[in-house]
Amino acid sequence: MKKIYLKRGKEESLLRFHPWVFSGAIGSFEQDPEEGEVVEVYTSSKEFIATGHFQIGSIMIRVLSFEQESINQAFYEKRLATAYDVRKCIGVVDNPSNNTYRLVHGEGDNLPGLVIDIYGKTAVMQAHSVGMHVDRMVIAKALKQVLGDKVENIFYKSETTLPFKADLGQENGFLLGGSSEDIAIENGLKFHVDWLKGQKTGFFVDQRENRSLLEHYALNRNVLNMFCYTGGFSFYAMRGGAKLVHSVDSSQKAIDLTKANVALNFPDDPRHKAFAEDAFKFLDNMTTPYDLIILDPPAFAKHKDALRNALKGYTRLNQKAFEKIQSGGILFTFSCSQVVTKDNFRTAVFTAAAQAKRSVRILHQLHQPADHPINIFHPEGEYLKGLVLYVE
Numbered sequence: 001m002k003k004i005y006l007k008r009g010k011e012e013s014l015l016r017f018h019p020w021v022f023s024g025a026i027g028s029f030e031q032d033p034e035e036g037e038v039v040e041v042y043t044s045s046k047e048f049i050a051t052g053h054f055q056i057g058s059i060m061i062r063v064l065s066f067e068q069e070s071i072n073q074a075f076y077e078k079r080l081a082t083a084y085d086v087r088k089c090i091g092v093v094d095n096p097s098n099n100t101y102r103l104v105h106g107e108g109d110n111l112p113g114l115v116i117d118i119y120g121k122t123a124v125m126q127a128h129s130v131g132m133h134v135d136r137m138v139i140a141k142a143l144k145q146v147l148g149d150k151v152e153n154i155f156y157k158s159e160t161t162l163p164f165k166a167d168l169g170q171e172n173g174f175l176l177g178g179s180s181e182d183i184a185i186e187n188g189l190k191f192h193v194d195w196l197k198g199q200k201t202g203f204f205v206d207q208r209e210n211r212s213l214l215e216h217y218a219l220n221r222n223v224l225n226m227f228c229y230t231g232g233f234s235f236y237a238m239r240g241g242a243k244l245v246h247s248v249d250s251s252q253k254a255i256d257l258t259k260a261n262v263a264l265n266f267p268d269d270p271r272h273k274a275f276a277e278d279a280f281k282f283l284d285n286m287t288t289p290y291d292l293i294i295l296d297p298p299a300f301a302k303h304k305d306a307l308r309n310a311l312k313g314y315t316r317l318n319q320k321a322f323e324k325i326q327s328g329g330i331l332f333t334f335s336c337s338q339v340v341t342k343d344n345f346r347t348a349v350f351t352a353a354a355q356a357k358r359s360v361r362i363l364h365q366l367h368q369p370a371d372h373p374i375n376i377f378h379p380e381g382e383y384l385k386g387l388v389l390y391v392e
């Protein structure tokens with residue numbers, strides 16, 4: 001393995017087991033590595049400190065291990081077996097009312113750059129680093145070894161998640177099997193999953209528990225599900241006895257998926273309507289008296305420098321909802337931007353409530369579910385935060 005030497009004193013974060021090495025910390029290369037190659041990291045005094053994937057960019061090394069070990073199929077089997085064990089502990093494996101869960105959550109499972117979501121007997125694998133792309137076949141073999149006959153298909157979906165500049169010519173496709181069975185079951189509700197063209201791995205697995213909570217607030221309410229994508233929250237609201245449910249997304253494809261999912265779960269149910277419209281415009285123009293609103297927008301900030309504008313965006317969006325929601329209404333509001341902290345988000349929503357002059361109580365503080373674990377040494381892994389609010 002090629003060796004990389006850090007600048008003096010730049011081993012601090014690695015000593016605290018943080019899994020990233022930034023380009024500014026790197027002193028010298030013994031030999032230039034290829035993108036995606038496994039390298040060994042040494043301190044300036046030539047002591048081994050970590051093994052990881054090399055990539056050109058601001059994060060240059062993603063640490064796979066703090067030991068000197070080979071990154072081969074046995075390594076991935078070990079990591080995947082632990083990840084699987086964690087999901088067994090949580091109770092998401094072999095659960096008849098739920099065949100959908102996240103098996104690997106990047107740094108949270110000590111596999112930076114890798115995401116694997118399970119939909120029944122299909123695993124959808126996504127590489128966010130060149131190293132994981134290079135290792136994809138080995139990972140697929142390790143996955144089959146660990147899950148045995150619980151996985152029959154492995155779909156690789158990394159066309160849009162890998163750095164464009166690395167020019168890897170990657171295509172989405174099956175690494176194993178090829179079933180077109182595409183129904184995810186979440187808490188007994190059914191969803192079409194579009195592996196080929198859908199967002200993320202085809203479904204937002206991370207809102208499972210928050211959707212469940214919403215079900216308990218839905219009885220006799222007029223529900224507005226903003227940024228609905230495949231309609232997740234809408235079906236929980238319908239099952240929970242909502243009076244009417246309106247789903248809004250600016251993407252026509254998302255609305256088509258939502259309608260297909262209505263047909264799967266509540267065929268011809270007159271309570272549901274879907275609108276392909278911009279959320280901000282919809283909130284400005286709406287006249288229906290909604291008393292349960294969900295705001296689950298895409299990440300407004302993908303990088304630190306976009307933070308200020310993102311916070312303004314959250315304030316503007318939430319203010320519109322506060323201005324329109326009925327008295328005694330419930331607002332489920334989320335941010336999935338990694339760079340927006342819990343406190344940042346709460347301040348943005350607080351500002352919105354003040355500007356709309358509404359009296360607001362926090363009922364629940366929500367976060368990502370346990371199958372999206374956070375590595376304690378990598379606080380950046382905490383990305384999803386939400387508030388459930390009572391608006392007087």
Ligand code: SAH
Nearest residue numbers: 204227228229232249250251278279296298
């Ligand atoms: N709540 C969804 C996930 C939301 S993902 C779930 O539970 O699965 C964010 C969605 O916001 C995407 O589907 C995207 O198409 C949509 N979107 C992005 N910008 C929008 C806008 N300005 N108005 C309405 N929808 C928007």
